[in-house]
Amino acid sequence: MNDKIIITISRQFGSGGRNIAKKIAKAMDIPFYDNELIIEGAKESGIDPDMVRALEETPTNSLFYSLSTSSVFGGGQFSPIIDLPMTDKVFLAQSEVIRKFAEKGSCVIVGRCANYVLRDDPDTLDVFIHRSVDERVNQVAKLYDLSQKKARETVKKVDKQRSGYYSYYSDKNWGQADNYDLALNSGLLGEDGCVAVIQSYIDKMMQRRKVRGQR
């Protein structure tokens, strides 16, 4: 039986999804990859990490603007015609990095449409973590020392960015349950509860693989 598992985690901002992902990786003693590691990995394709950070999950509608005005690019020196292929190049380079991580063995990957990038990989378990807006606003206000108003704006903005990024590249809706194998409301469970339920899912899935002798 094949025990390999690539856990991709998508998450609403402030849901605790990143922590849950780290905890799962630790509990299972497998590598954890996040945006930073994916961006660093893309260096090999000649992608400048600073440029990627500047684009940070920006939906395409805003890319034209951010690319043509961002100081990273010297301000206004790019035309939209050049911009689009560059953002696609970044996405492709990151996707290549994600595939290389997945090839190495079991791991947890957070963000960057990893569930979409690895859609043809039979060893993935795709997880989505969400939580009520009010609870996320409180969490973000506390974590980043923001006012309630500012925290609410930030939650809205980051969710919109992630949703836009996902829809643009996958042509699917971010947060639609059937894009994921498991979606959890972390507000009812807490981070450790989510870790336990994800582990329970993996146990049952592995038992089924074994019984079916599929692999």
Next chain:
Amino acid sequence: MNDKIIITISRQFGSGGRNIAKKIAKAMDIPFYDNELIIEGAKESGIDPDMVRALEETPTNSLFYSLSTSSVFGGGQFSPIIDLPMTDKVFLAQSEVIRKFAEKGSCVIVGRCANYVLRDDPDTLDVFIHRSVDERVNQVAKLYDLSQKKARETVKKVDKQRSGYYSYYSDKNWGQADNYDLALNSGLLGEDGCVAVIQSYIDKMMQRRKVRGQR
């Protein structure tokens, strides 16, 4: 601590969600309520079960048509002006039945927007069961002895009906992960695996309630 739990199950057609719901109810030794029981319960409000069955999760766009042509109503004797309140009356009567079931104590309720109807009830756990279209088509073809083509049409049609019904009454998207506390791909887990993961979720949720002493 309050141990009461109302488990609502929404499901794509052919996902095995109804069986999973029945198995959960059996494992937890709590009542199971489905469409039939909800429809029967609505009798008390003067709603004719035959009429409700004729409307069976029909999205509103088609209601005008089905109401004005259905033999149940004598064919064409209702104008759209009368029709809309009647379908709403059915929905309200069913919602009342669902609320009464929930008041009685822990239970499992399948379908009829129960998660939306009980949205303000703090004791609910809202579950969504989905599965890949191809697997559902195979399942439906086998269960109902249909050709692949007919099974695919049926899956599409019933999903569309459920989605339309849910969106019309809740103003939310059916199958959007954050409308549910737990969403599962039953294709990876099987029915018994889903039951086990739902139970694991409930265990962790109850532990958390206890620790927090919220209730």
